[in-house]
Amino acid sequence: MKSLLSFALSTTLILCNTVVSSAASPKKCTPAPAPETAPDPLPLFDLVEYYYEPPSRQSPSELLSTQVSESQIRNKLALNSLALGGEDFDGLDYVFTEDAVANLSAPIGVVKGRDNIKQAIRQVLTAGEGVDGHDLISSPLIEVDPQNPCLAKSLTYFTTTFFGVSGPWQGLGQASSLSGQFRDTWVQDEAGEWRISIRILVYIGFPIGNLLPRN
Known part of the structure; x- marks a missing residue:
């Protein structure tokens, strides 16, 4: 009787360990190749279908991994805004991969490499003396790729507002803003860090405001 009970307990433990191990094993992460170029942006009316991901059955560990990845990507998007607002362009090292490609739209166009992306953004945001941006x-x-959990895509709306604070704009209360979307492709490295490998910037409408130099 004792041996039968021991056999039953050992069998139960083996089955439980098998189930736990199976639930805890995340899908294999396949490294993404370096991007060759940034694709042309999709039309606005195609975006819902492109970004919608039907619910998938995930193990508890897979679901937790997805949520952690989404949280880090969300924080990296906020970090992107902090870097731009504070003109801390080296802070973008935490946001873009070294070999990232960005289609920054006209008049900049496609830029390859993180250092070149930083320089292009710097030239735009520091072109106006006495102007601060937010x-x-x-x-x-x-959306984290359910088949390859080290790949993800995101779409984010942005509004950038420029304020005249000194020089020819001092005391005039002038401001201008522009709006658009960041459409990003993300990759996760071996250390678990998410960074943007492809960025497509799409402007929506035209800049508005009265930020004009005083005559």
Whole structure:
């Protein structure tokens, strides 16, 4: 009787360990190749279908991994805004991969390499003397690839507002803003860090405001 009970207990433990191990094993992460170029942006009316990901059955460990990845990507998007607002362009090292490609739209166009992306953004944001900028992001839509959990895509709306604070704009209360979308492809490295490998910037509408130099 004792031996039968011991056999039953050992069998139960083996089965339980098998189930736990199976539930705890995440899908294999396949490293993404370096991007060759940034694709042309999809039309706005195609975005819902492109970004919608039907619910998938995930083990508890897979679900937790997805949620952690989404949280880090969301924080990296906020870090992107902090870097731009504070003109800390080296802070973008935490946001983009070294070999990232960005289609920054006209007049900049496609830029390859993180250092070149930083320089292009720097030239735009520091072109106006006496002007400060504030970047606001909203409605981030983040999708981690269920088949390859080290790949993800996101779409984020942004509004960047420029304020005249000194020089020819001092005391005039002038400001201008522009709006658009960041459409990003993300990759996760071996250390678990998510960074953007492809960024497509799409402007929506035209800049508005009265930020004009005083005559």
